[in-house]
Amino acid sequence: MNAHDRYDELAVGHALDALEPSDEAEFLAHLPTCAACQTAVSAHRDTLGHFAYAVESVDPPASVLEGIRAGIGASAFPAPVASLADRRSRTVKMRTAMVGVAASVVLVAALAIGLVSATTRNSELKQRDLAFSRAVSSLLTTGAQRVELSPAAGPGKVVAVVHGGQVDLVMSGVPRNANDSTYVLWQQAAGQVSAAGVFDVRSTDLTVVSTGLHVAGADLQQLMITRESGRTAPPSARGAVLYTGTA
Amino acid sequence: MTTPGARRRSAAPRAQETSGNEGLDDRALVARVTEGDGGALEALYGRYGRPCYSLARRILGDEQLAQDVVQEVFLTLWRDAGRFDPARGVFASWLLSMTHHKAVDAVRREENLRKRRTTADILEDKEVDGPKVHDEVWSTLRRQRVREALATLPDPQREALVLAYFGGYTQREIAGLTDTPLGTVKTRMLAGMHRLKDGLTGLNDSFLDAPGTTL
Numbered sequence: 001m002n003a004h005d006r007y008d009e010l011a012v013g014h015a016l017d018a019l020e021p022s023d024e025a026e027f028l029a030h031l032p033t034c035a036a037c038q039t040a041v042s043a044h045r046d047t048l049g050h051f052a053y054a055v056e057s058v059d060p061p062a063s064v065l066e067g068i069r070a071g072i073g074a075s076a077f078p079a080p081v082a083s084l085a086d087r088r089s090r091t092v093k094m095r096t097a098m099v100g101v102a103a104s105v106v107l108v109a110a111l112a113i114g115l116v117s118a119t120t121r122n123s124e125l126k127q128r129d130l131a132f133s134r135a136v137s138s139l140l141t142t143g144a145q146r147v148e149l150s151p152a153a154g155p156g157k158v159v160a161v162v163h164g165g166q167v168d169l170v171m172s173g174v175p176r177n178a179n180d181s182t183y184v185l186w187q188q189a190a191g192q193v194s195a196a197g198v199f200d201v202r203s204t205d206l207t208v209v210s211t212g213l214h215v216a217g218a219d220l221q222q223l224m225i226t227r228e229s230g231r232t233a234p235p236s237a238r239g240a241v242l243y244t245g246t247a
Numbered sequence: 248m249t250t251p252g253a254r255r256r257s258a259a260p261r262a263q264e265t266s267g268n269e270g271l272d273d274r275a276l277v278a279r280v281t282e283g284d285g286g287a288l289e290a291l292y293g294r295y296g297r298p299c300y301s302l303a304r305r306i307l308g309d310e311q312l313a314q315d316v317v318q319e320v321f322l323t324l325w326r327d328a329g330r331f332d333p334a335r336g337v338f339a340s341w342l343l344s345m346t347h348h349k350a351v352d353a354v355r356r357e358e359n360l361r362k363r364r365t366t367a368d369i370l371e372d373k374e375v376d377g378p379k380v381h382d383e384v385w386s387t388l389r390r391q392r393v394r395e396a397l398a399t400l401p402d403p404q405r406e407a408l409v410l411a412y413f414g415g416y417t418q419r420e421i422a423g424l425t426d427t428p429l430g431t432v433k434t435r436m437l438a439g440m441h442r443l444k445d446g447l448t449g450l451n452d453s454f455l456d457a458p459g460t461t462l
Contacts, residue, residue: 008334008437009433009434009436009437012433012436012437012440013418013433015344015440016408016411016412016436017348017351017411017415018411018412018416018417018418018421018436020417020418020419023418034457038335039296042335042336043336043444044440044444045336045340045341045344046336046337046340047345047443047444048340048343048344048347048412049339049340049343050389050392050393050396050447051302051412051413052298052299052301052302052343052346052347052392053298053303053389053390053392053393054389054393054394054397055301055302055304055390055413056259056301056304056305057297057298057301057390058300058301058304059296059297059300060296060297060299060300060313060314060317061310063314064296064314064317064318065289065292065296067318068288068289068292068318068321068322068325069285069289071318071322072285072288101361142303143356144373154462163352164352164355164356166352175441183273186329204386210326210327215333226325237305238427241286
């Protein structure tokens with residue numbers, strides 16, 4: 001068994017969503033650095049995609065499309081809230097609409113009332129806070145854990161929503177990183193610190209990072225964010241801890 | 248087993264490919280979604296809503312949860328279509344992978360769901376009696392090819408892959424369920440995946456990411 005064989009096995013497990021959290025974290029740390037594994041995962045996903053056609057084919061009920069339409073409609077509100085946020089935050093509100101058409105209609109009404117109220121107060125700061133709170137709320141599904149990351153050496157605010165080993169980060173006022181650097185989310189679990197994933201910040205407005213960040217669910221103790229040189233996470237943090245929070 | 252009549256009664260109105268989206272390939276539609284074109288999202292739903300729902304339903308064994316998953320998948324696509332990187336594979340695979348991931352997350356959250364489903368349920372390979380209209384014929388052909396490829400796998404390899412993919416079990420859980428060392432489960436999955444890939448050679452071009460495919 002050569003050194004890379006282990007990653008060949010992990011690539012299959014990753015594509016199947018069947019890895020244990022520790023293996024998943026190890027593989028996700030390796031994946032950005034390995035073209036062979038990226039190719040393998042893509043090939044495995046193509047193969048597994050065919051599985052979807054091996055099952056009984058059933059049309060979804062009309063309510064699914066209606067719910068999606070309602071979700072799109074809920075995001076169709078223009079300024080002022082939408083103008084404050086980047087494209088991700090605009091659509092974060094949609095997650096709330098996933099609970100169904102009725103809930104989506106309520107959301108639309110709430111958004112409309114919120115917008116009128118905010119415009120009346122003409123308070124951009126309050127609108128920002130409102131949009132931030134809504135973004136966090138929309139991610140707090142059943143069983144999700146909210147982790148507030150306090151600024152240690154960075155401006156703005158960051159909240160992590162941990163659900164099923166995945167992390168969504170809601171940020172506002174966090175500086176953009178240069179193209180030759182990256183932010184790294186670190187996790188401390190069972191006394192060990194490891195990279196949970198890397199991400200870019202392209203806007204100081206409300207930003208949500210909702211992909212590529214994975215942590216060890218139940219054992220999670222602390223989350224930290226650093227900014228590092230290069231495009232991948234180093235073996236251990238080299239940059240200053242910018243934000244930190246206890247799970 | 249769904250009867251043709253029941254299937255027609257429960258069928259959703261298909262999302263129509265309108266507003267200049269007709270004939271666009273998936274990549275072009277995704278590009279339009281990133282620009283906020285809801286019609287493009289509906290066109291993609293028209294192509295992939297059914298396989299996504301069928302997959303989620305199979306994994307979850309619960310129609311309401313499957314509907315929630317599919318809605319979440321397409322709203323995630325709407326929210327952040329830029330996550331799809333054409334350099335890393337075809338759109339259909341990416342979308343179905345996201346559907347699988349979210350369905351597995353859901354099935355693990357709803358542990359009681361899985362407890363109700365036995366290993367035999369998950370491994371069961373149901374035949375489908377569906378209406379043999381044109382698109383159903385295509386679906387049937389796809390199913391046949393995949394099932395034939397699965398059937399060529401040695402039983403332990405097929406069992407490991409099916410329990411992981413349709414059951415949402417982790418490798419360690421599968422080791423426990425099948426009373427097999429964890430390392431053996433990993434090896435079986437890798438070998439099974441390679442064999443399956445060989446068995447499905449040539450299927451990608453015709454069955455995945457086909458421009459304008461009606462599903």
